[in-house]
Amino acid sequence: MTEPDNQPANQPAKRFDDQWDDHPAAGADEPVSITAYPNGPLLVRGTFEILTPTGEVIPPRRKTVALCRCGVSTLKPFCDGSHKAIGFRTEPEPPAPQPPLPA
Amino acid sequence: MSAALLELLETSSTATETDLAATLRERTAAALGETADLLQDDDLQTALFLAYELRYSGLRGIDDAWEWHPEVLALCASIELEFEKALRERAPMPELPAPGVESVAAALFELTGADTGPSVSRYMAKKATDEQAHEFLILRSIYQLKEADPHSWAIPRLRSRAKAALVEIQADEYGGGRFDRMHSELFARTMRGVGLDATNGHYVDAVPAITLASSNMMTMFGAHRRLRGAIAGHLAAFEMTSSQPNRLYGNGFRRLGYNADVTFYFDEHVEADAVHEQIAARDLAGSLATDEPELLQDVFFGAAAGLYVDGLAGAQQLDAWTAGTSALRAVDTASLPA
Ligand code: FES
Numbered sequence: 001m002t003e004p005d006n007q008p009a010n011q012p013a014k015r016f017d018d019q020w021d022d023h024p025a026a027g028a029d030e031p032v033s034i035t036a037y038p039n040g041p042l043l044v045r046g047t048f049e050i051l052t053p054t055g056e057v058i059p060p061r062r063k064t065v066a067l068c069r070c071g072v073s074t075l076k077p078f079c080d081g082s083h084k085a086i087g088f089r090t091e092p093e094p095p096a097p098q099p100p101l102p103a
Numbered sequence: 104m105s106a107a108l109l110e111l112l113e114t115s116s117t118a119t120e121t122d123l124a125a126t127l128r129e130r131t132a133a134a135l136g137e138t139a140d141l142l143q144d145d146d147l148q149t150a151l152f153l154a155y156e157l158r159y160s161g162l163r164g165i166d167d168a169w170e171w172h173p174e175v176l177a178l179c180a181s182i183e184l185e186f187e188k189a190l191r192e193r194a195p196m197p198e199l200p201a202p203g204v205e206s207v208a209a210a211l212f213e214l215t216g217a218d219t220g221p222s223v224s225r226y227m228a229k230k231a232t233d234e235q236a237h238e239f240l241i242l243r244s245i246y247q248l249k250e251a252d253p254h255s256w257a258i259p260r261l262r263s264r265a266k267a268a269l270v271e272i273q274a275d276e277y278g279g280g281r282f283d284r285m286h287s288e289l290f291a292r293t294m295r296g297v298g299l300d301a302t303n304g305h306y307v308d309a310v311p312a313i314t315l316a317s318s319n320m321m322t323m324f325g326a327h328r329r330l331r332g333a334i335a336g337h338l339a340a341f342e343m344t345s346s347q348p349n350r351l352y353g354n355g356f357r358r359l360g361y362n363a364d365v366t367f368y369f370d371e372h373v374e375a376d377a378v379h380e381q382i383a384a385r386d387l388a389g390s391l392a393t394d395e396p397e398l399l400q401d402v403f404f405g406a407a408a409g410l411y412v413d414g415l416a417g418a419q420q421l422d423a424w425t426a427g428t429s430a431l432r433a434v435d436t437a438s439l440p441a
Binding site: 037038039040041043061062063064065066074075078079080081082084085 | 216347350375377
């Protein structure tokens, strides 16, 4: 019996399911991703815990959460959409064109 | 003509079916020809709503086979043609951005942020009476008891990043697979908490045409592959105008003395929709318009139409309330709790 070329002969053959173990988006150990949404919150996906300052776990209400980074949410640490009302900007305004330096 | 539709759906004899179908076609054509405003036409919007309901939970006592019956499909098509035309003519379109995730998301945030529609949410927070709060839930029940379903039609019609984004939003709408966390179920709990009947369709006859039009618009956008840009834009605009109003609705019910059983639905939406609006604007609408630039126009049409119709519905509701009258079509006070 021959092993497939790409598999070392001294390792058990891979089951179909095992391929998911290498995939970052599956399983309980899935790494956390944090995406910064422009002018808005940080979206956190994956397996994570959010703790209070005294270490208690804030029970997760959903798989993907939005963390406030504008500081005005009434639901902190979560975003409640208030960043729009205060015109929160994460990107600096493009600098005003400078007058050319005198030669 | 909605009566003619029901007569057809209730018949079980093929002999009368032909006659009833002919009558229905005639009445539909006449109603479409005569209507002063399709968005405000109780009869036509009810007929479309009933025909669409065959695609959702069905109609009690009506054979499910009618869902795909050519007469029913023809009825939908004839109303949809005029309905879409009216929405395209009347919903004010913003200037279109270049197709791109950033540009589309930014333009959607600008469009929804500029929406200065009348504020039912502020009224609910500060002024609404208990009776008006009941009316508010009755009006909402038309869509909210099947919350998320019209947008789910789009899942198999999208590909790639946009599909994944829609699934991420919808999974959360359906409670992450937990029945008691499904948003439609949370809404039913709110209704029961104030003593209303949460049976799907219970209040259809009590709401004005514009409320049915709002729901019909979503089904029309969702159930046509051709309009997948519009349903994506609709969802984005819907989510982007939701967090803050829901906070105010919750405050209104708290002011009226209701507990967390009633307000949880609203509080949940403040947090959920702040997540959804980001995903919907960028990953759904932005990606879709980038991957299929020919859909850019429809993404904004869907958003604009949603804001327009819901703006009309809100204005009517507020006008009625501030005039001291009911916002419902036919108030059957006996069915409302005292
Ligand atoms: S980032 Fe959304 S409220 Fe702060």
